[in-house]
Amino acid sequence: MPFLELTLPCTEVEQPRYERALENVGALAVTLSDAHADAPDEQAIFEPGVGAMPLWAELSLTALFPGTTPRELLLHALEAADDGIDWSHVEFREVADQDWERAWMDQYEPLKFGERTWIVPWNHALPEGADRDGSAVVRLDPGLAFGSGTHQTTALCLQWLDGLAGRGELDDATVLDFGCGSGILALAALKLGAAGAVGVDNDPQALIATADNAERNNVRDRLAVYLPDDEPAAMRYPVVVANILASALISLADELAARVAPGGRIALSGILAGQEDEVIARFERAFEQLQLARLDDWIRIDGVRRR
Ligand SMILES: C[S@@+](CC[C@H](N)C(=O)[O-])C[C@H]1O[C@@H](n2cnc3c(N)ncnc32)[C@H](O)[C@@H]1O
Numbered sequence: 393m394p395f396l397e398l399t400l401p402c403t404e405v406e407q408p409r410y411e412r413a414l415e416n417v418g419a420l421a422v423t424l425s426d427a428h429a430d431a432p433d434e435q436a437i438f439e440p441g442v443g444a445m446p447l448w449a450e451l452s453l454t455a456l457f458p459g460t461t462p463r464e465l466l467l468h469a470l471e472a473a474d475d476g477i478d479w480s481h482v483e484f485r486e487v488a489d490q491d492w493e494r495a496w497m498d499q500y501e502p503l504k505f506g507e508r509t510w511i512v513p514w515n516h517a518l519p520e521g522a523d524r525d526g527s528a529v530v531r532l533d534p535g536l537a538f539g540s541g542t543h544q545t546t547a548l549c550l551q552w553l554d555g556l557a558g559r560g561e562l563d564d565a566t567v568l569d570f571g572c573g574s575g576i577l578a579l580a581a582l583k584l585g586a587a588g589a590v591g592v593d594n595d596p597q598a599l600i601a602t603a604d605n606a607e608r609n610n611v612r613d614r615l616a617v618y619l620p621d622d623e624p625a626a627m628r629y630p631v632v633v634a635n636i637l638a639s640a641l642i643s644l645a646d647e648l649a650a651r652v653a654p655g656g657r658i659a660l661s662g663i664l665a666g667q668e669d670e671v672i673a674r675f676e677r678a679f680e681q682l683q684l685a686r687l688d689d690w691i692r693i694d695g696v697r698r699r
Pocket residue numbers: 442443444445537538539540541545546549569570571572573574575576577592593594595598620635636637640662
């Protein structure tokens with residue numbers, strides 16, 4: 393079935409409001425990308441996903457509607473949904489479904505993180521090295537959820553988990569993956585020795601992708617998935633990883649801190665270089681030994697929950 397694709401520029405601040413309006417008028421999927429990613433390579437790095445995050449300074453928001461949707465009617469509906477937004481800048485084009493959803497996966501190759509962590513596309517042969525004893529292999533089909541391993545923010549979290557495993561700090565732990573997307577981090581933690589994992593996401597499609605990937609990796613019985621309000625509030629985790637936007641980390645700081653057991657560890661990702669001080673300022677009361685790691689323009693902050 394062909395789709396009608398709507399694209400419009402937006403800023404990180406505008407993004408949630410725009411996304412809400414698009415979803416309210418029935419968008420099948422809403423995706424964000426770098427407004428200046430013209431080169432095919434950059435487009436390939438972008439991971440399509442319902443509820444994917446704004447990860448760049450200037451964003452382009454793209455929404456998908458059934459191909460039969462009349463454009464004029466859609467614009468009227470958007471104005472009715474939120475007349476405070478200037479919808480005159482939207483652009484339309486028709487796309488075939490395979491262009492939209494999965495074309496990028498043709499370039500998806502196995503990836504190694506740290507000493508032993510492998511992310512291998514579900515349909516790909518196991519690469520040399522991944523079959524060695526001690527390797528932790530996650531078989532992944534991100535589907536429409538964010539989290540294939542190709543984004544720097546995910547890579548920073550996988551490297552962190554791999555490092556914890558190297559020091560035996562995941563053994564028997566239950567890991568909370570807040571903003572689980574495809575489930576990539578929760579699954580990596582399980583493969584690296586965690587006893588259990590909990591994936592939380594506010595996008596129901598991400599929870600489906602996470603559960604499917606858990607089945608694919610034969611760890612479904614050790615992984616629970618929840619929408620944020622359903623996750624048992626009394627749980628305290630020795631290891632928490634949250635790869636969401638800096639602004640979301642800042643507003644969720646107290647909630648996330650409350651989830652980490654005293655002496656437990658947290659890694660925060662999705663932070664653009666330049667945003668780290670603001671994030672540290674919100675987390676330093678609850679966490680000590682804060683450390684920064686950087687990959688390209690992206691920062692990871694990790695720390696230990698004060699006792
Ligand atoms: C950048 S993706 C990370 C996916 C995966 N954990 C990874 O590292 O690749 C962020 C995920 O967080 C989810 N998310 C964003 N804000 C959230 C919130 N306030 N509560 C729960 N999930 C959220 C999004 O739906 C998305 O799946």
